[in-house]
Amino acid sequence: MSLKNLLGDWSKYRKGHEEGGFHKYEHMWGLAIDLNKCIGCNACSVACYAENNLAVVGKDKMLSNQGMHWLRIERYWDEPQLGGDDRDFQERGASFLPMMCQQCNAATCEPVCPVAATYHTPDGLNAQVYNRCIGSRYCSNNCPYRLRYFNFYSYYESSWPAPLHMQLNPDLSVRDKGVMEKCTFCVQRIRTAKDTARAENRKVIDGEFNTACAQSCPTKAITFGDMLNPDSAVSKKWKAQQVELGKAEQHKANRDLRGYRVLEGLNTDPKVLYLERVREV
Amino acid sequence: MQTKDINENIEWAKINADVLRSMENPRIGYWIAVATCIAMVSCAVVAEIYQYQTGIGVANLSWPQMWGLYIATFVFWIGMSHSGTLLSAILHIVHADWRKPIYRFAEAMTTFSLMTAGLFPIIHLGRVWNMYWVLPYVSDRGIWPNFRSPLSWDAFAITTYLTSSALFLFIGMIPDLAICRDNARGWRQKLYTVLSLGWQGDDRQWRHFRKIYLLMACFLIPLAVSVHSIVSADFSMSIMPGWHVTTFPPYFVAGALYSGCAAIITLFIILRYFFRFEEYMTIPILEKICKLTFAIAMVWSYLNLVEFAATWYGHDQVAKELLLWKFNGPYAPFFWTMLFCGSVMPFALAFEKLRRHLPTMFVVSLLLNLGMWLERWMIVGPTLSLSYEPFAWDINWPSMVQWAIVFGSFGWFGLLFLVFVKVFPSVSMYEVKEMVFHRRRAHRPDFAVELHRRATDPQPGRSPQPGQNPSTEGA
Ligand code: SF4
Numbered sequence: 014m015s016l017k018n019l020l021g022d023w024s025k026y027r028k029g030h031e032e033g034g035f036h037k038y039e040h041m042w043g044l045a046i047d048l049n050k051c052i053g054c055n056a057c058s059v060a061c062y063a064e065n066n067l068a069v070v071g072k073d074k075m076l077s078n079q080g081m082h083w084l085r086i087e088r089y090w091d092e093p094q095l096g097g098d099d100r101d102f103q104e105r106g107a108s109f110l111p112m113m114c115q116q117c118n119a120a121t122c123e124p125v126c127p128v129a130a131t132y133h134t135p136d137g138l139n140a141q142v143y144n145r146c147i148g149s150r151y152c153s154n155n156c157p158y159r160l161r162y163f164n165f166y167s168y169y170e171s172s173w174p175a176p177l178h179m180q181l182n183p184d185l186s187v188r189d190k191g192v193m194e195k196c197t198f199c200v201q202r203i204r205t206a207k208d209t210a211r212a213e214n215r216k217v218i219d220g221e222f223n224t225a226c227a228q229s230c231p232t233k234a235i236t237f238g239d240m241l242n243p244d245s246a247v248s249k250k251w252k253a254q255q256v257e258l259g260k261a262e263q264h265k266a267n268r269d270l271r272g273y274r275v276l277e278g279l280n281t282d283p284k285v286l287y288l289e290r291v292r293e294v
Numbered sequence: 295m296q297t298k299d300i301n302e303n304i305e306w307a308k309i310n311a312d313v314l315r316s317m318e319n320p321r322i323g324y325w326i327a328v329a330t331c332i333a334m335v336s337c338a339v340v341a342e343i344y345q346y347q348t349g350i351g352v353a354n355l356s357w358p359q360m361w362g363l364y365i366a367t368f369v370f371w372i373g374m375s376h377s378g379t380l381l382s383a384i385l386h387i388v389h390a391d392w393r394k395p396i397y398r399f400a401e402a403m404t405t406f407s408l409m410t411a412g413l414f415p416i417i418h419l420g421r422v423w424n425m426y427w428v429l430p431y432v433s434d435r436g437i438w439p440n441f442r443s444p445l446s447w448d449a450f451a452i453t454t455y456l457t458s459s460a461l462f463l464f465i466g467m468i469p470d471l472a473i474c475r476d477n478a479r480g481w482r483q484k485l486y487t488v489l490s491l492g493w494q495g496d497d498r499q500w501r502h503f504r505k506i507y508l509l510m511a512c513f514l515i516p517l518a519v520s521v522h523s524i525v526s527a528d529f530s531m532s533i534m535p536g537w538h539v540t541t542f543p544p545y546f547v548a549g550a551l552y553s554g555c556a557a558i559i560t561l562f563i564i565l566r567y568f569f570r571f572e573e574y575m576t577i578p579i580l581e582k583i584c585k586l587t588f589a590i591a592m593v594w595s596y597l598n599l600v601e602f603a604a605t606w607y608g609h610d611q612v613a614k615e616l617l618l619w620k621f622n623g624p625y626a627p628f629f630w631t632m633l634f635c636g637s638v639m640p641f642a643l644a645f646e647k648l649r650r651h652l653p654t655m656f657v658v659s660l661l662l663n664l665g666m667w668l669e670r671w672m673i674v675g676p677t678l679s680l681s682y683e684p685f686a687w688d689i690n691w692p693s694m695v696q697w698a699i700v701f702g703s704f705g706w707f708g709l710l711f712l713v714f715v716k717v718f719p720s721v722s723m724y725e726v727k728e729m730v731f732h733r734r735r736a737h738r739p740d741f742a743v744e745l746h747r748r749a750t751d752p753q754p755g756r757s758p759q760p761g762q763n764p765s766t767e768g769a
Contacts, residue, residue, distance in 0.1 A: 079351050126445075129439065149445055155534065166348060167349060
């Protein structure tokens with residue numbers, strides 16, 4: 014690398030994160046969530062518990078913030094608009110924001126892990142290697158979305174007393190105490206789909222599989238897919254909303270478009286697109 | 295009123311005798327102190343075993359309060375370790391000879407507080423048994439730590455600093471260990487014989503000694519600065535409001551020197567009182583440290599203001615909100631105590647009356663350190679409670695497990711220090727002699743020559759005592 018090269022192409026090196034350190038991504042899994050459709054039913058969250066062997070920590074630990082919900086439904090109340098306290102009328106004021114790991118392409122959690130237990134995969138995923146994690150919890154502290162959860166205790170016995178352990182999903186592990194975990198975009202389903210596609214000598218077809226949350230949403234608020242495939246449903250949504258990856262600020266031609274990414278200005282480049290909720294006042 | 299740093303008429307033999315006396319015959323108070331420290335450490339050990347067995351959750355760490363007192367106290371102890379380097383290396387290089395009677399215990403403090411600090415990142419890990427993964431050990435699977443992570447920089451920085459400061463402490467002690475060897479019996483004699491590395495005090499040895507000492511001093515200064523800058527990188531390299539602050543490295547280094555100096559004052563008064571070191575740890579020297587502490591306190595306060603101003607005039611809404619929340623949120627009592635102890639308390643050091651009053655200084659120095667400990671907590675805690683994601687705004691106060699381990703760390707430090715003062719000379723004999731010698735020569739040259747002749751005259755039947763001949767060659 015010559016000096017000229019370095020000076021001239023500096024911005025190129027700075028923007029390297031868009032490629033996540035890879036020359037070529039195989040896939041780029043992304044989500045689009047329409048908040049207009051979300052009714053806050055928590056089905057996605059429950060599905061996530063079932064699919065990903067999430068520990069049920071119980072009321073006490075949940076109250077002391079030691080829960081393990083990879084996908085949480087955040088509730089926010091608007092400023093009272095019709096007078097009175099809108100909390101009494103949730104249908105008026107409450108907005109729901111399903112938050113799962115945003116699988117940032119410039120993830121802030123990745124560089125800070127001392128043992129590189131979290132890294133970027135060629136699928137554009139932000140992977141967490143449970144076996145490698147030593148539990149320094151730095152990644153969670155550096156996640157602006159606070160979407161990483163820590164196994165503060167060993168939950169195996171309390172969470173799935175026999176015979177409940179039979180319900181555990183065999184496609185992925187149960188984490189023990191001292192390990193950080195977070196939403197993986199159902200990586201076990203992604204792997205299965207990729208393996209099947211390879212065995213059948215074809216490409217992964219859009220809609221062939223879904224994440225547990227997208228699959229279980231009664232109102233079809235969540236769309237999952239490969240953003241490198243221009244024909245996938247999720248790519249189309251992103252395009253329609255004129256939101257692009259790799260940008261800290263979107264320049265939309267049409268200001269009425271509802272698409273946005275959470276805390277995009279931090280330049281973490283998240284891969285979850287939200288479509289703002291529109292409400293009649 | 296005593297104005298001289300040290301009594302210039304003091305005899306070499308008296309210096310030896312006084313320091314050696316401090317290492318002998320522990321009195322009942324000493325044993326009580328040891329017992330207290332052991333009790334404190336056992337509190338921490340019990341808590342740690344419980345936490346190890348049950349999981350880190352018993353410390354009431356939670357989402358999003360993932361770090362707590364552990365990391366705050368870790369930064370506190372790392373900061374404490376900077377005083378020794380300041381006194382022994384920086385002041386050595388600028389030829390401030392008043393440091394000589396007090397640098398030894400400060401240096402020991404450096405080593406021991408690093409040994410305490412190093413425990414915290416280990417204790418706070420979720421899977422303690424895998425802690426060696428942050429080190430670049432040879433693994434046949436070819437797995438390396440993540441060199442981009444400030445936590446692995448920490449691991450390198452702290453191990454380097456601990457090794458170097460322990461070496462520096464040891465090297466600076468060799469001539470004194472030789473004096474101990476010549477005066478000791480039994481196991482002590484064997485120990486000192488090994489440790490003094492055959493020191494005879496001849497010219498060649500002194501020359502080498504001076505060189506290596508200076509070299510180590512020069513090596514340690516940038517190291518000390520970088521160590522605390524790296525510790526500050528744990529926060530400033532992150533993206534969170536209140537942590538992502540460019541002024542953190544100098545702020546941390548200033549804070550480190552500050553708490554270190556305050557701790558020196560505390561230990562100074564304790565040692566002076568219990569070991570009757572009035573002749574060496576004199577009031578004028580205490581005054582000098584107090585002035586130094588005052589200056590550093592002002593630098594620290596200034597950097598605080600810089601941080602507030604930068605946040606206030608910056609455009610980061612969240613950082614601004616966090617700052618205001620520190621001022622009037624649930625952390626406010628601690629925050630204001632920190633500002634009071636850190637920025638107002640040091641003004642006590644500005645008054646000569648107070649500076650010369652030992653009990654006042656003792657209390658003040660403890661309060662300064664309380665402020666500095668709170669400072670570290672006020673860095674770690676509030677940011678975790680209030681950051682970008684409003685849904686994750688919450689406070690979790692540390693549980694008894696955390697408090698017990700933090701409490702125990704003070705016992706651990708005290709225990710190490712108590713062992714040190716009885717096994718090793720806590721005042722540098724040869725350097726005090728050097729200091730006396732130089733001052734004498736400056737003030738009363740004829741008398742100095744006379745005394746010097748008397749001291750160097752070999753007495754019949756006795757070989758010259760090493761270290762009694764303060765050679766300054768090569769210095
Ligand atoms: S399942 Fe669908 S509707 Fe229900 S909370 Fe999740 S996203 Fe909203």
